[in-house]
Amino acid sequence: NVENFKNHPSVIIWSLGNECGGVGTNFVEAMNTVKKIDLTRFLHYERFGIGKNNPSDFDGKMYGTPEQFAAIAQNKELTKPFYICEYAHAMFNSMGSLTEYSEMFDNNPNIVGGAIWEYQDQALWNKRDPNHPILAYGGGFGEFPNDHYFIHKGVVSYDRSISGTKVKPHYPEMKKAYQWIKTELIDPSKGTIRIKNKYQFISLDGFAGEWNVTENGVKIAEGKFDVPHIEAFNESIVNLPVKVENPKAGAEYFLNVSYTQKGNTLWANRGFEVAAEQFKLPINTPAMNGSKSAVPVKIKKDGNLVKISGNGFSLVFDQKTGFMTQLNKAEKNLLVEGESPKLVLWRAAHRNDDMWTYDNWSKYGLNSLTYSPVDFKVTKVDKSSVKVVSKIKAEGKEGFEAYHTATYLIKGDGSVKVENDVTFAGPRINLGRIGIRYRLDKQLDRVTYFGRGPQENYSDRKTGAFVGLYDLAVHNQYEYEKPMEYGNHEDVRWAELSGGNLPSIQFNADDHLMQISAIPYTDEEMFPVEYKIDLPKSNSTVFTLSTKTLGVGSASCGPKPLPEYLIWTDETHFTYSIKL
Known part of the structure; x- marks a missing residue:
């Protein structure tokens, strides 16, 4: 290869290989031979390690935390450039903390750079059975031995899609982390931004600027601006005509700044967005007026069932189980018959990145909890509100228990505030999430929400997902070929489900925001299935509302989620509300 490609302008570094032996005689001889053939380029081999015993031109290490890499870069005893040949792993639903890694690269210029493993998903179509086409991973063609799930990895999908529902969610996150124009909001009152050119060789003359302001996700102002002449590694100040007059009570305002190509290039066309940033504007908005409901609410008991009804809605609870069994609006039950909102603590494991903790989920029975009532009370607060307090024990295995107390404040106007207290008994372990799962009628197949998207x-892969107002189809989201939990959205203010001939239902977060997903399958249905084509027919919209969600990390090859993105079995309180 060295002899063949030594005159190729794209080759900048030679490598002896990947994940082979250490400082052995054969590798040292190979390095010396390469140096004899080509004296103009550096040579890297990660397994030579770092420090005085490393004979190559670079110190190298693959897979570690940003903190670990920064410590190596700042070690004064190490004098060679430091190259991280692999630092994040893009297998299935993974590749967390790119923002932290990118900041680590920026703050430590003696790090040459690093690479994600890898760019394009290696999946191959197997259409030998025309009735059962699959994007095959290891064993998908009947071959043996194989690496099973481990072959499905890439920042972009198998066909390199960068638009539509075939786009892997990893791509916009990488695009955001790797962008070469940095924007800072330094004076919100004047719309003053600082633009820094992170490119190493070119100015920003080839880019055009755009901005807009949104109010609760709706664009209310926009404009274009001239990007100043900024040479590589330099910065400049720009004032944007950003002004919000007469802010609405309770509204949120965001400034979005974008940079696009002025002309066509070999790699992208005019108008292609190369960088973007979003800032929440610190605008003092008037407080929302809390309206008091004067609509009467009724309580009706029928055996074990308790029905709370108001203006065009009713909720039914089973005193024997402690669960809500019906969520009726306009005389239509929005819950699947026989299903109830329940505490959920795990997720259909992201393969293989969740396997470091899935063993505990299985060992302690988080994926097969048994629910039993502890206490149930119904209290008439006043003529227009009723309080229902339901305490449920969720029992797993080997001493694991979770206690979920849900306090429903139901008002006659159709608003339901739900306060949740969750405590744990048994071993302290990591969780997939802490949330409530609703099995809703499958006709509710569209979701409009205000949060991160599209x-x-x-939690550790959201920087490339800006806060906005989005609409998604439950059956038209990016799905992984091996079924696993997917479709999560962070920092959601509210979400409304609608569809078919059913009335809509809206869920609202408290000040701490919430995480949501709305998909056609349960975790229990997805986990054992090898290929998505073999999933059972959907019989519900599975809506999960969480207060905490485990990060994705890169543990199939690298580190698990960073400490700030882990969830433990610690006492938790969260609130959300339902609007019927």
Whole structure:
């Protein structure tokens, strides 16, 4: 290869290989031979390690935390450039913390750079059975031995789609983390931004600027601006005509700044967005007036059932189980018959990135909890409100228990405030999430929400998902070929489900915001299935509302989610409300 490609202008570094032996005789001889053939380029081999015993031109290490990499870069005893040949792993639903890694690269210029493993998903179509086409991973063609799930990985999908529902959610996150124009909001009152050119060789003359302001996700102002002449590694100040007059009570305002190409290039056309940033504007908005409901609410008991009804709605609880069994609006039950909102603590494991903790989920029975009532009370607060307090024990295995107390404040106007207290007994372990799962009628197949999107996002993979007003189809989201939990959206203010001939239902977060997903399958249905074509026919819209969601990390090859993105079995309180 060295002899063949030594004159190729795209080759900048030679590598001896990937994940082979250490500082052995053969590798050292190979390095020396390469140096004899080509004296103009550096040579890297990660398994030579770092420090005085490393004979290559670079110190190298693959897979570690940003903190670990920064410590190596700042070690004064190490004098060679530091190259991280792999630092994040893009297998199925993974590739967390790119923002932290990108900041680490920016703050440590003696790090040459790093690579994600890898760019394009390696999936291959197997259409030998025309009735059962699959994007095959290891064993998908009947071959043996194989690496099973491990072959499905890539920042972009198998066909390199960068638009539509075939776009892997990893792509916009990487695009955001790797953008070469940095924007800071330094004076919101004047719309003053600082633009920094992170490119190493070119100015920003080839880019045009655009901005807009949104109010609760709706664009209310927009404009274009001239990007100043900024040479590589330099910065400049720009004032944007950003002004919000007469802010609405309770509204949120965001400034979005974008940079696009002025002309066509070999790699992208005019108008292609190369960088973008979003800022929440610190605008003092008037407080929302809390309206008091004067609509009467009724309580009716029939055996074990308790029915709370008001203006065009009713909720039915079973005192024997402690669960809500009906959520009626306009005399139509929005819950699947026989299903109830329940505490959920796990997720259909992201393969293989969740396997470091899934073993505990299975060992302690988080994926097969048994629910039993502890206490149930109904209290008439006043003529227009009723309080229902339901305490449920969710029992797993080997001493694991969770206690969920849901306090429903039901008002006659159709508003339901739900306060949740969750405590745990048994071992302290990591969780997939802490939330409530609703099995809703499958006709409710569209979701409008105010939160991060449009692509799925997680606590450690959300920087490329801006806060906005989005609409998604439950059956038209990016799905992984091996079924697993997907479709999460972070920092959601509210979400409304609608569809078919059913009335809509809206869920609202408290000040701490919420995470939501609305997909056609339960975790229990997805986990054992090898290929998505073999999933059972959907019989519900599975709406999960969480207060905490586990990050995705890169644990199939690298580190698990960073500490700030882990969820533990610690006492938790969260609130949300339902509007019927």
